[in-house]
Every structure is written in structure tokens, then in C-alpha cells.
Amino acid sequence: xxxxxVIGNPIAHSLSPILQNHWLKENNIDATxxxxxxxxxxxxxxxxxxxxxxxxxxxxxVPFKKTVIPFLDELSPEAGLTQSVNxxxxxxxxxxxxxxDIAGFYTAIKKLNFALEGKKVLILGAxxxxxxxxxxxKNMHVQEITISNRTREKAENLRLLFDDLKILExxxxxxxxxxxxxxxxxxxxxxxxxxxxxxxxDKLFYDVIYNPYETPFLKxxxxxxxxxxxxxxxxxxxxxxxxxxxxxxxxxxNTDTYKLLDND
Ligand code: ATR
Numbered sequence: 419x420x421x422x423x424v425i426g427n428p429i430a431h432s433l434s435p436i437l438q439n440h441w442l443k444e445n446n447i448d449a450t451x452x453x454x455x456x457x458x459x460x461x462x463x464x465x466x467x468x469x470x471x472x473x474x475x476x477x478x479x480v481p482f483k484k485t486v487i488p489f490l491d492e493l494s495p496e497a498g499l500t501q502s503v504n505x506x507x508x509x510x511x512x513x514x515x516x517x518x519d520i521a522g523f524y525t526a527i528k529k530l531n532f533a534l535e536g537k538k539v540l541i542l543g544a545x546x547x548x549x550x551x552x553x554x555x556k557n558m559h560v561q562e563i564t565i566s567n568r569t570r571e572k573a574e575n576l577r578l579l580f581d582d583l584k585i586l587e588x589x590x591x592x593x594x595x596x597x598x599x600x601x602x603x604x605x606x607x608x609x610x611x612x613x614x615x616x617x618x619x620d621k622l623f624y625d626v627i628y629n630p631y632e633t634p635f636l637k638x639x640x641x642x643x644x645x646x647x648x649x650x651x652x653x654x655x656x657x658x659x660x661x662x663x664x665x666x667x668x669x670x671x672n673t674d675t676y677k678l679l680d681n682d
Pocket of ligand 1: 480481542543544545546547567568569572600601602603
């Protein structure tokens with residue numbers, strides 16, 4: 419039986435196994451999908467097991483999306499440009515790193531019908547998923563992307579990948595059409611100490627977090643009369659793209675799919 423995994427640290431919170439196992443069953447595929455917590459030093463051997471086909475493939479989450487790259491044979495163009503891998507496949511003897519976070523975010527925004535072309539986007543945070551979000555936003559032809567991160571250096575490092583980013587000191591605000599919370603603030607109900615109240619209502623507040631369903635950041639956006647969206651659709655579609663890469667089948671997404679992930 420083929421074995422798939424999601425690797426990360428921490429990993430206990432991951433809902434990928436629920437979703438992937440649901441689709442495996444629905445499509446009568448004889449395979450398993452589990453989560454596994456790894457330490458840095460274990461990554462090399464784990465990936466070797468994919469090359470040896472003891473493991474069929476894996477998803478990669480925080481903090482290993484970049485760590486895995488030196489152990490792979492090839493990167494998809496998107497994974498190369500973002501230096502971020504969230505899915506590993508084994509194709510014709512080669513370990514290939516893919517980035518399906520980009521398609522996940524892109525699909526989630528397209529489904530909202532919030533026109534972003536020529537618009538301004540403010541991203542809070544500079545962690546693992548941010549290069550993928552920037553890549554997708556550029557594909558949507560936004561006019562300006564500003565990054566604000568507590569550790570300024572990490573925002574500046576993103577300029578090595580995307581040279582036209584603006585950087586804003588953490589704690590300050592600038593005008594935007596869409597603001598994205600890509601920090602971990604909100605996972606445990608923490609608020610973000612920014613006052614958005616003078617900026618008007620025609621904005622989109624987007625949170626990468628989907629559990630809890632509504633972070634204090636999204637609650638604030640809703641109270642200001644803005645549109646809000648959590649990261650659930652992005653999560654589902656990054657998983658769908660990974661499933662397609664491994665099994666060459668497009669799994670179904672419907673209300674039952676989303677219900678699987680309702681755990682709060
Ligand atoms: P990683 O940074 O390992 O990729 P992540 O979960 O993808 O992990 O990113 C965490 C993000 O939340 C970072 O942007 C982090 O800011 P720093 O780069 O300064 O660490 C941000 N973050 C976490 N806790 C925060 C806090 N208390 N205040 C502000 N930002 C915070």
C-alpha cells in the first residue's frame with residue numbers, strides 16, 4: 419500500500435490527513451496519509467525513503483518548506499521562484515518539489531470575486547507561506563505589495579525573491595485594498611495591535627488561519643464592515659493540487675469537504 423505523509427514541526431494541528439484520507443477513500447485509492455513530526459536532522463533520511471519508494475510522496479509544512487530543497491532533484495518553476503516546497507512527488511526516478519500553496523491562494527481569491535488587478539495589498543508577516551502569496555498576487559496583477567513584519571530583516575529577505583516589494587515598519591499602517599494576516603497571531607486568539615478604523619469599508623481582510631474560524635483580526639474587519647475570508651479555501655485547494663499531482667485525479671470539493679475541517 420502506498421504511504422503518503424505531511425511533515426512539519428509542530429504537526430499535531432494538521433488537518434491534511436483528514437482531507438487526504440477522505441479523498442483517497444472516495445476515489446477507491448489503496449493508500450494511507452499520516453502526519454509525522456520531524457526534526458531538522460531527520461529530513462534527509464525521510465526524503466531518501468521517497469527516493470527508495472518506501473514512501474510514495476509527502477506534503478511539507480512549517481518550518482521545512484525551504485529545508486527540503488537541497489535534497490530534491492528538481493523544482494517546479496513556482497517552487498524554484500518562491501524557494502518554497504509544500505509537495506514532493508517521485509517522477510521517473512526524480513524527486514520533484516512543487517508549490518501548491520500558490521494555486522491554493524489563487525483559487526481562494528478568485529472564488530471571492532474581489533478584483534485585485536491594480537490594487538494595493540498589505541501583508542502582515544514574512545513567514546513560510548508569504549512567498550507563495552506574493553507570487554499568486556503578482557499573477558493577479560496587483561499594483562503594489564507592502565510587507566510588514568515584526569523582524570524587519572525577514573521582510574527584507576523577501577526582496578531577494580521579489581525586488582519591488584515595499585516594506586513597512588511593524589506597528590504602522592498604510593492604505594490598502596486587501597490586508598492579509600500571514601502571522602501566527604490569532605492561532606491562540608491573539609489580537610494584532612493595529613488600528614484599521616480610519617481606512618474605510620471597501621476592503622478585504624484575509625487570514626491564512628482557518629482554525630479558529632474567525633480570528634480577532636477577521637472579527638475586527640467584519641466589525642468595520644469589510645469583507646472577510648479565512649484560509650480554509652486556500653487549505654482545501656492546496657491539498658487538491660497535491661492530490662492531483664500524486665494520483666492524477668481531481669478530487670471533489672463540496673460542503674461535506676469543508677465540514678470535515680470544522681473542528682471548532
Ligand atoms: P516561520 O517564520 O518559521 O516561517 P511562520 O508561522 O510561517 O513561521 O511565521 C510566523 C510569522 O508570524 C512571522 O512573520 C512572525 O514574525 P517574526 O518574523 O518577527 O518572527 C510572526 N509572528 C509570530 N509571533 C508574532 C508576534 N507576537 N508579533 C508579531 N509577529 C509575530
